[in-house]
Amino acid sequence: TEIEALRERRKIPEHIRRLLLANAFCHNCGTTEFAPGYTLRMRHGCVLIEGCCAKCGAEVARLCD
């Protein structure tokens, strides 16, 4: 749910979040940033970010532990 997603998001330290958001990989642009509106999830102890490329709008996802 939305509430659970927000709660999970707060568990991720700010500096790690910034690092992840600035290191997305887009198949069109290579290394890019996430556009606003991304979602963060915890999955099997890893952080999964799903969102869109800030440059071209393609879907990008990043999994990081």
Ligand SMILES: [Zn+2]
């Ligand atoms: Zn792109």
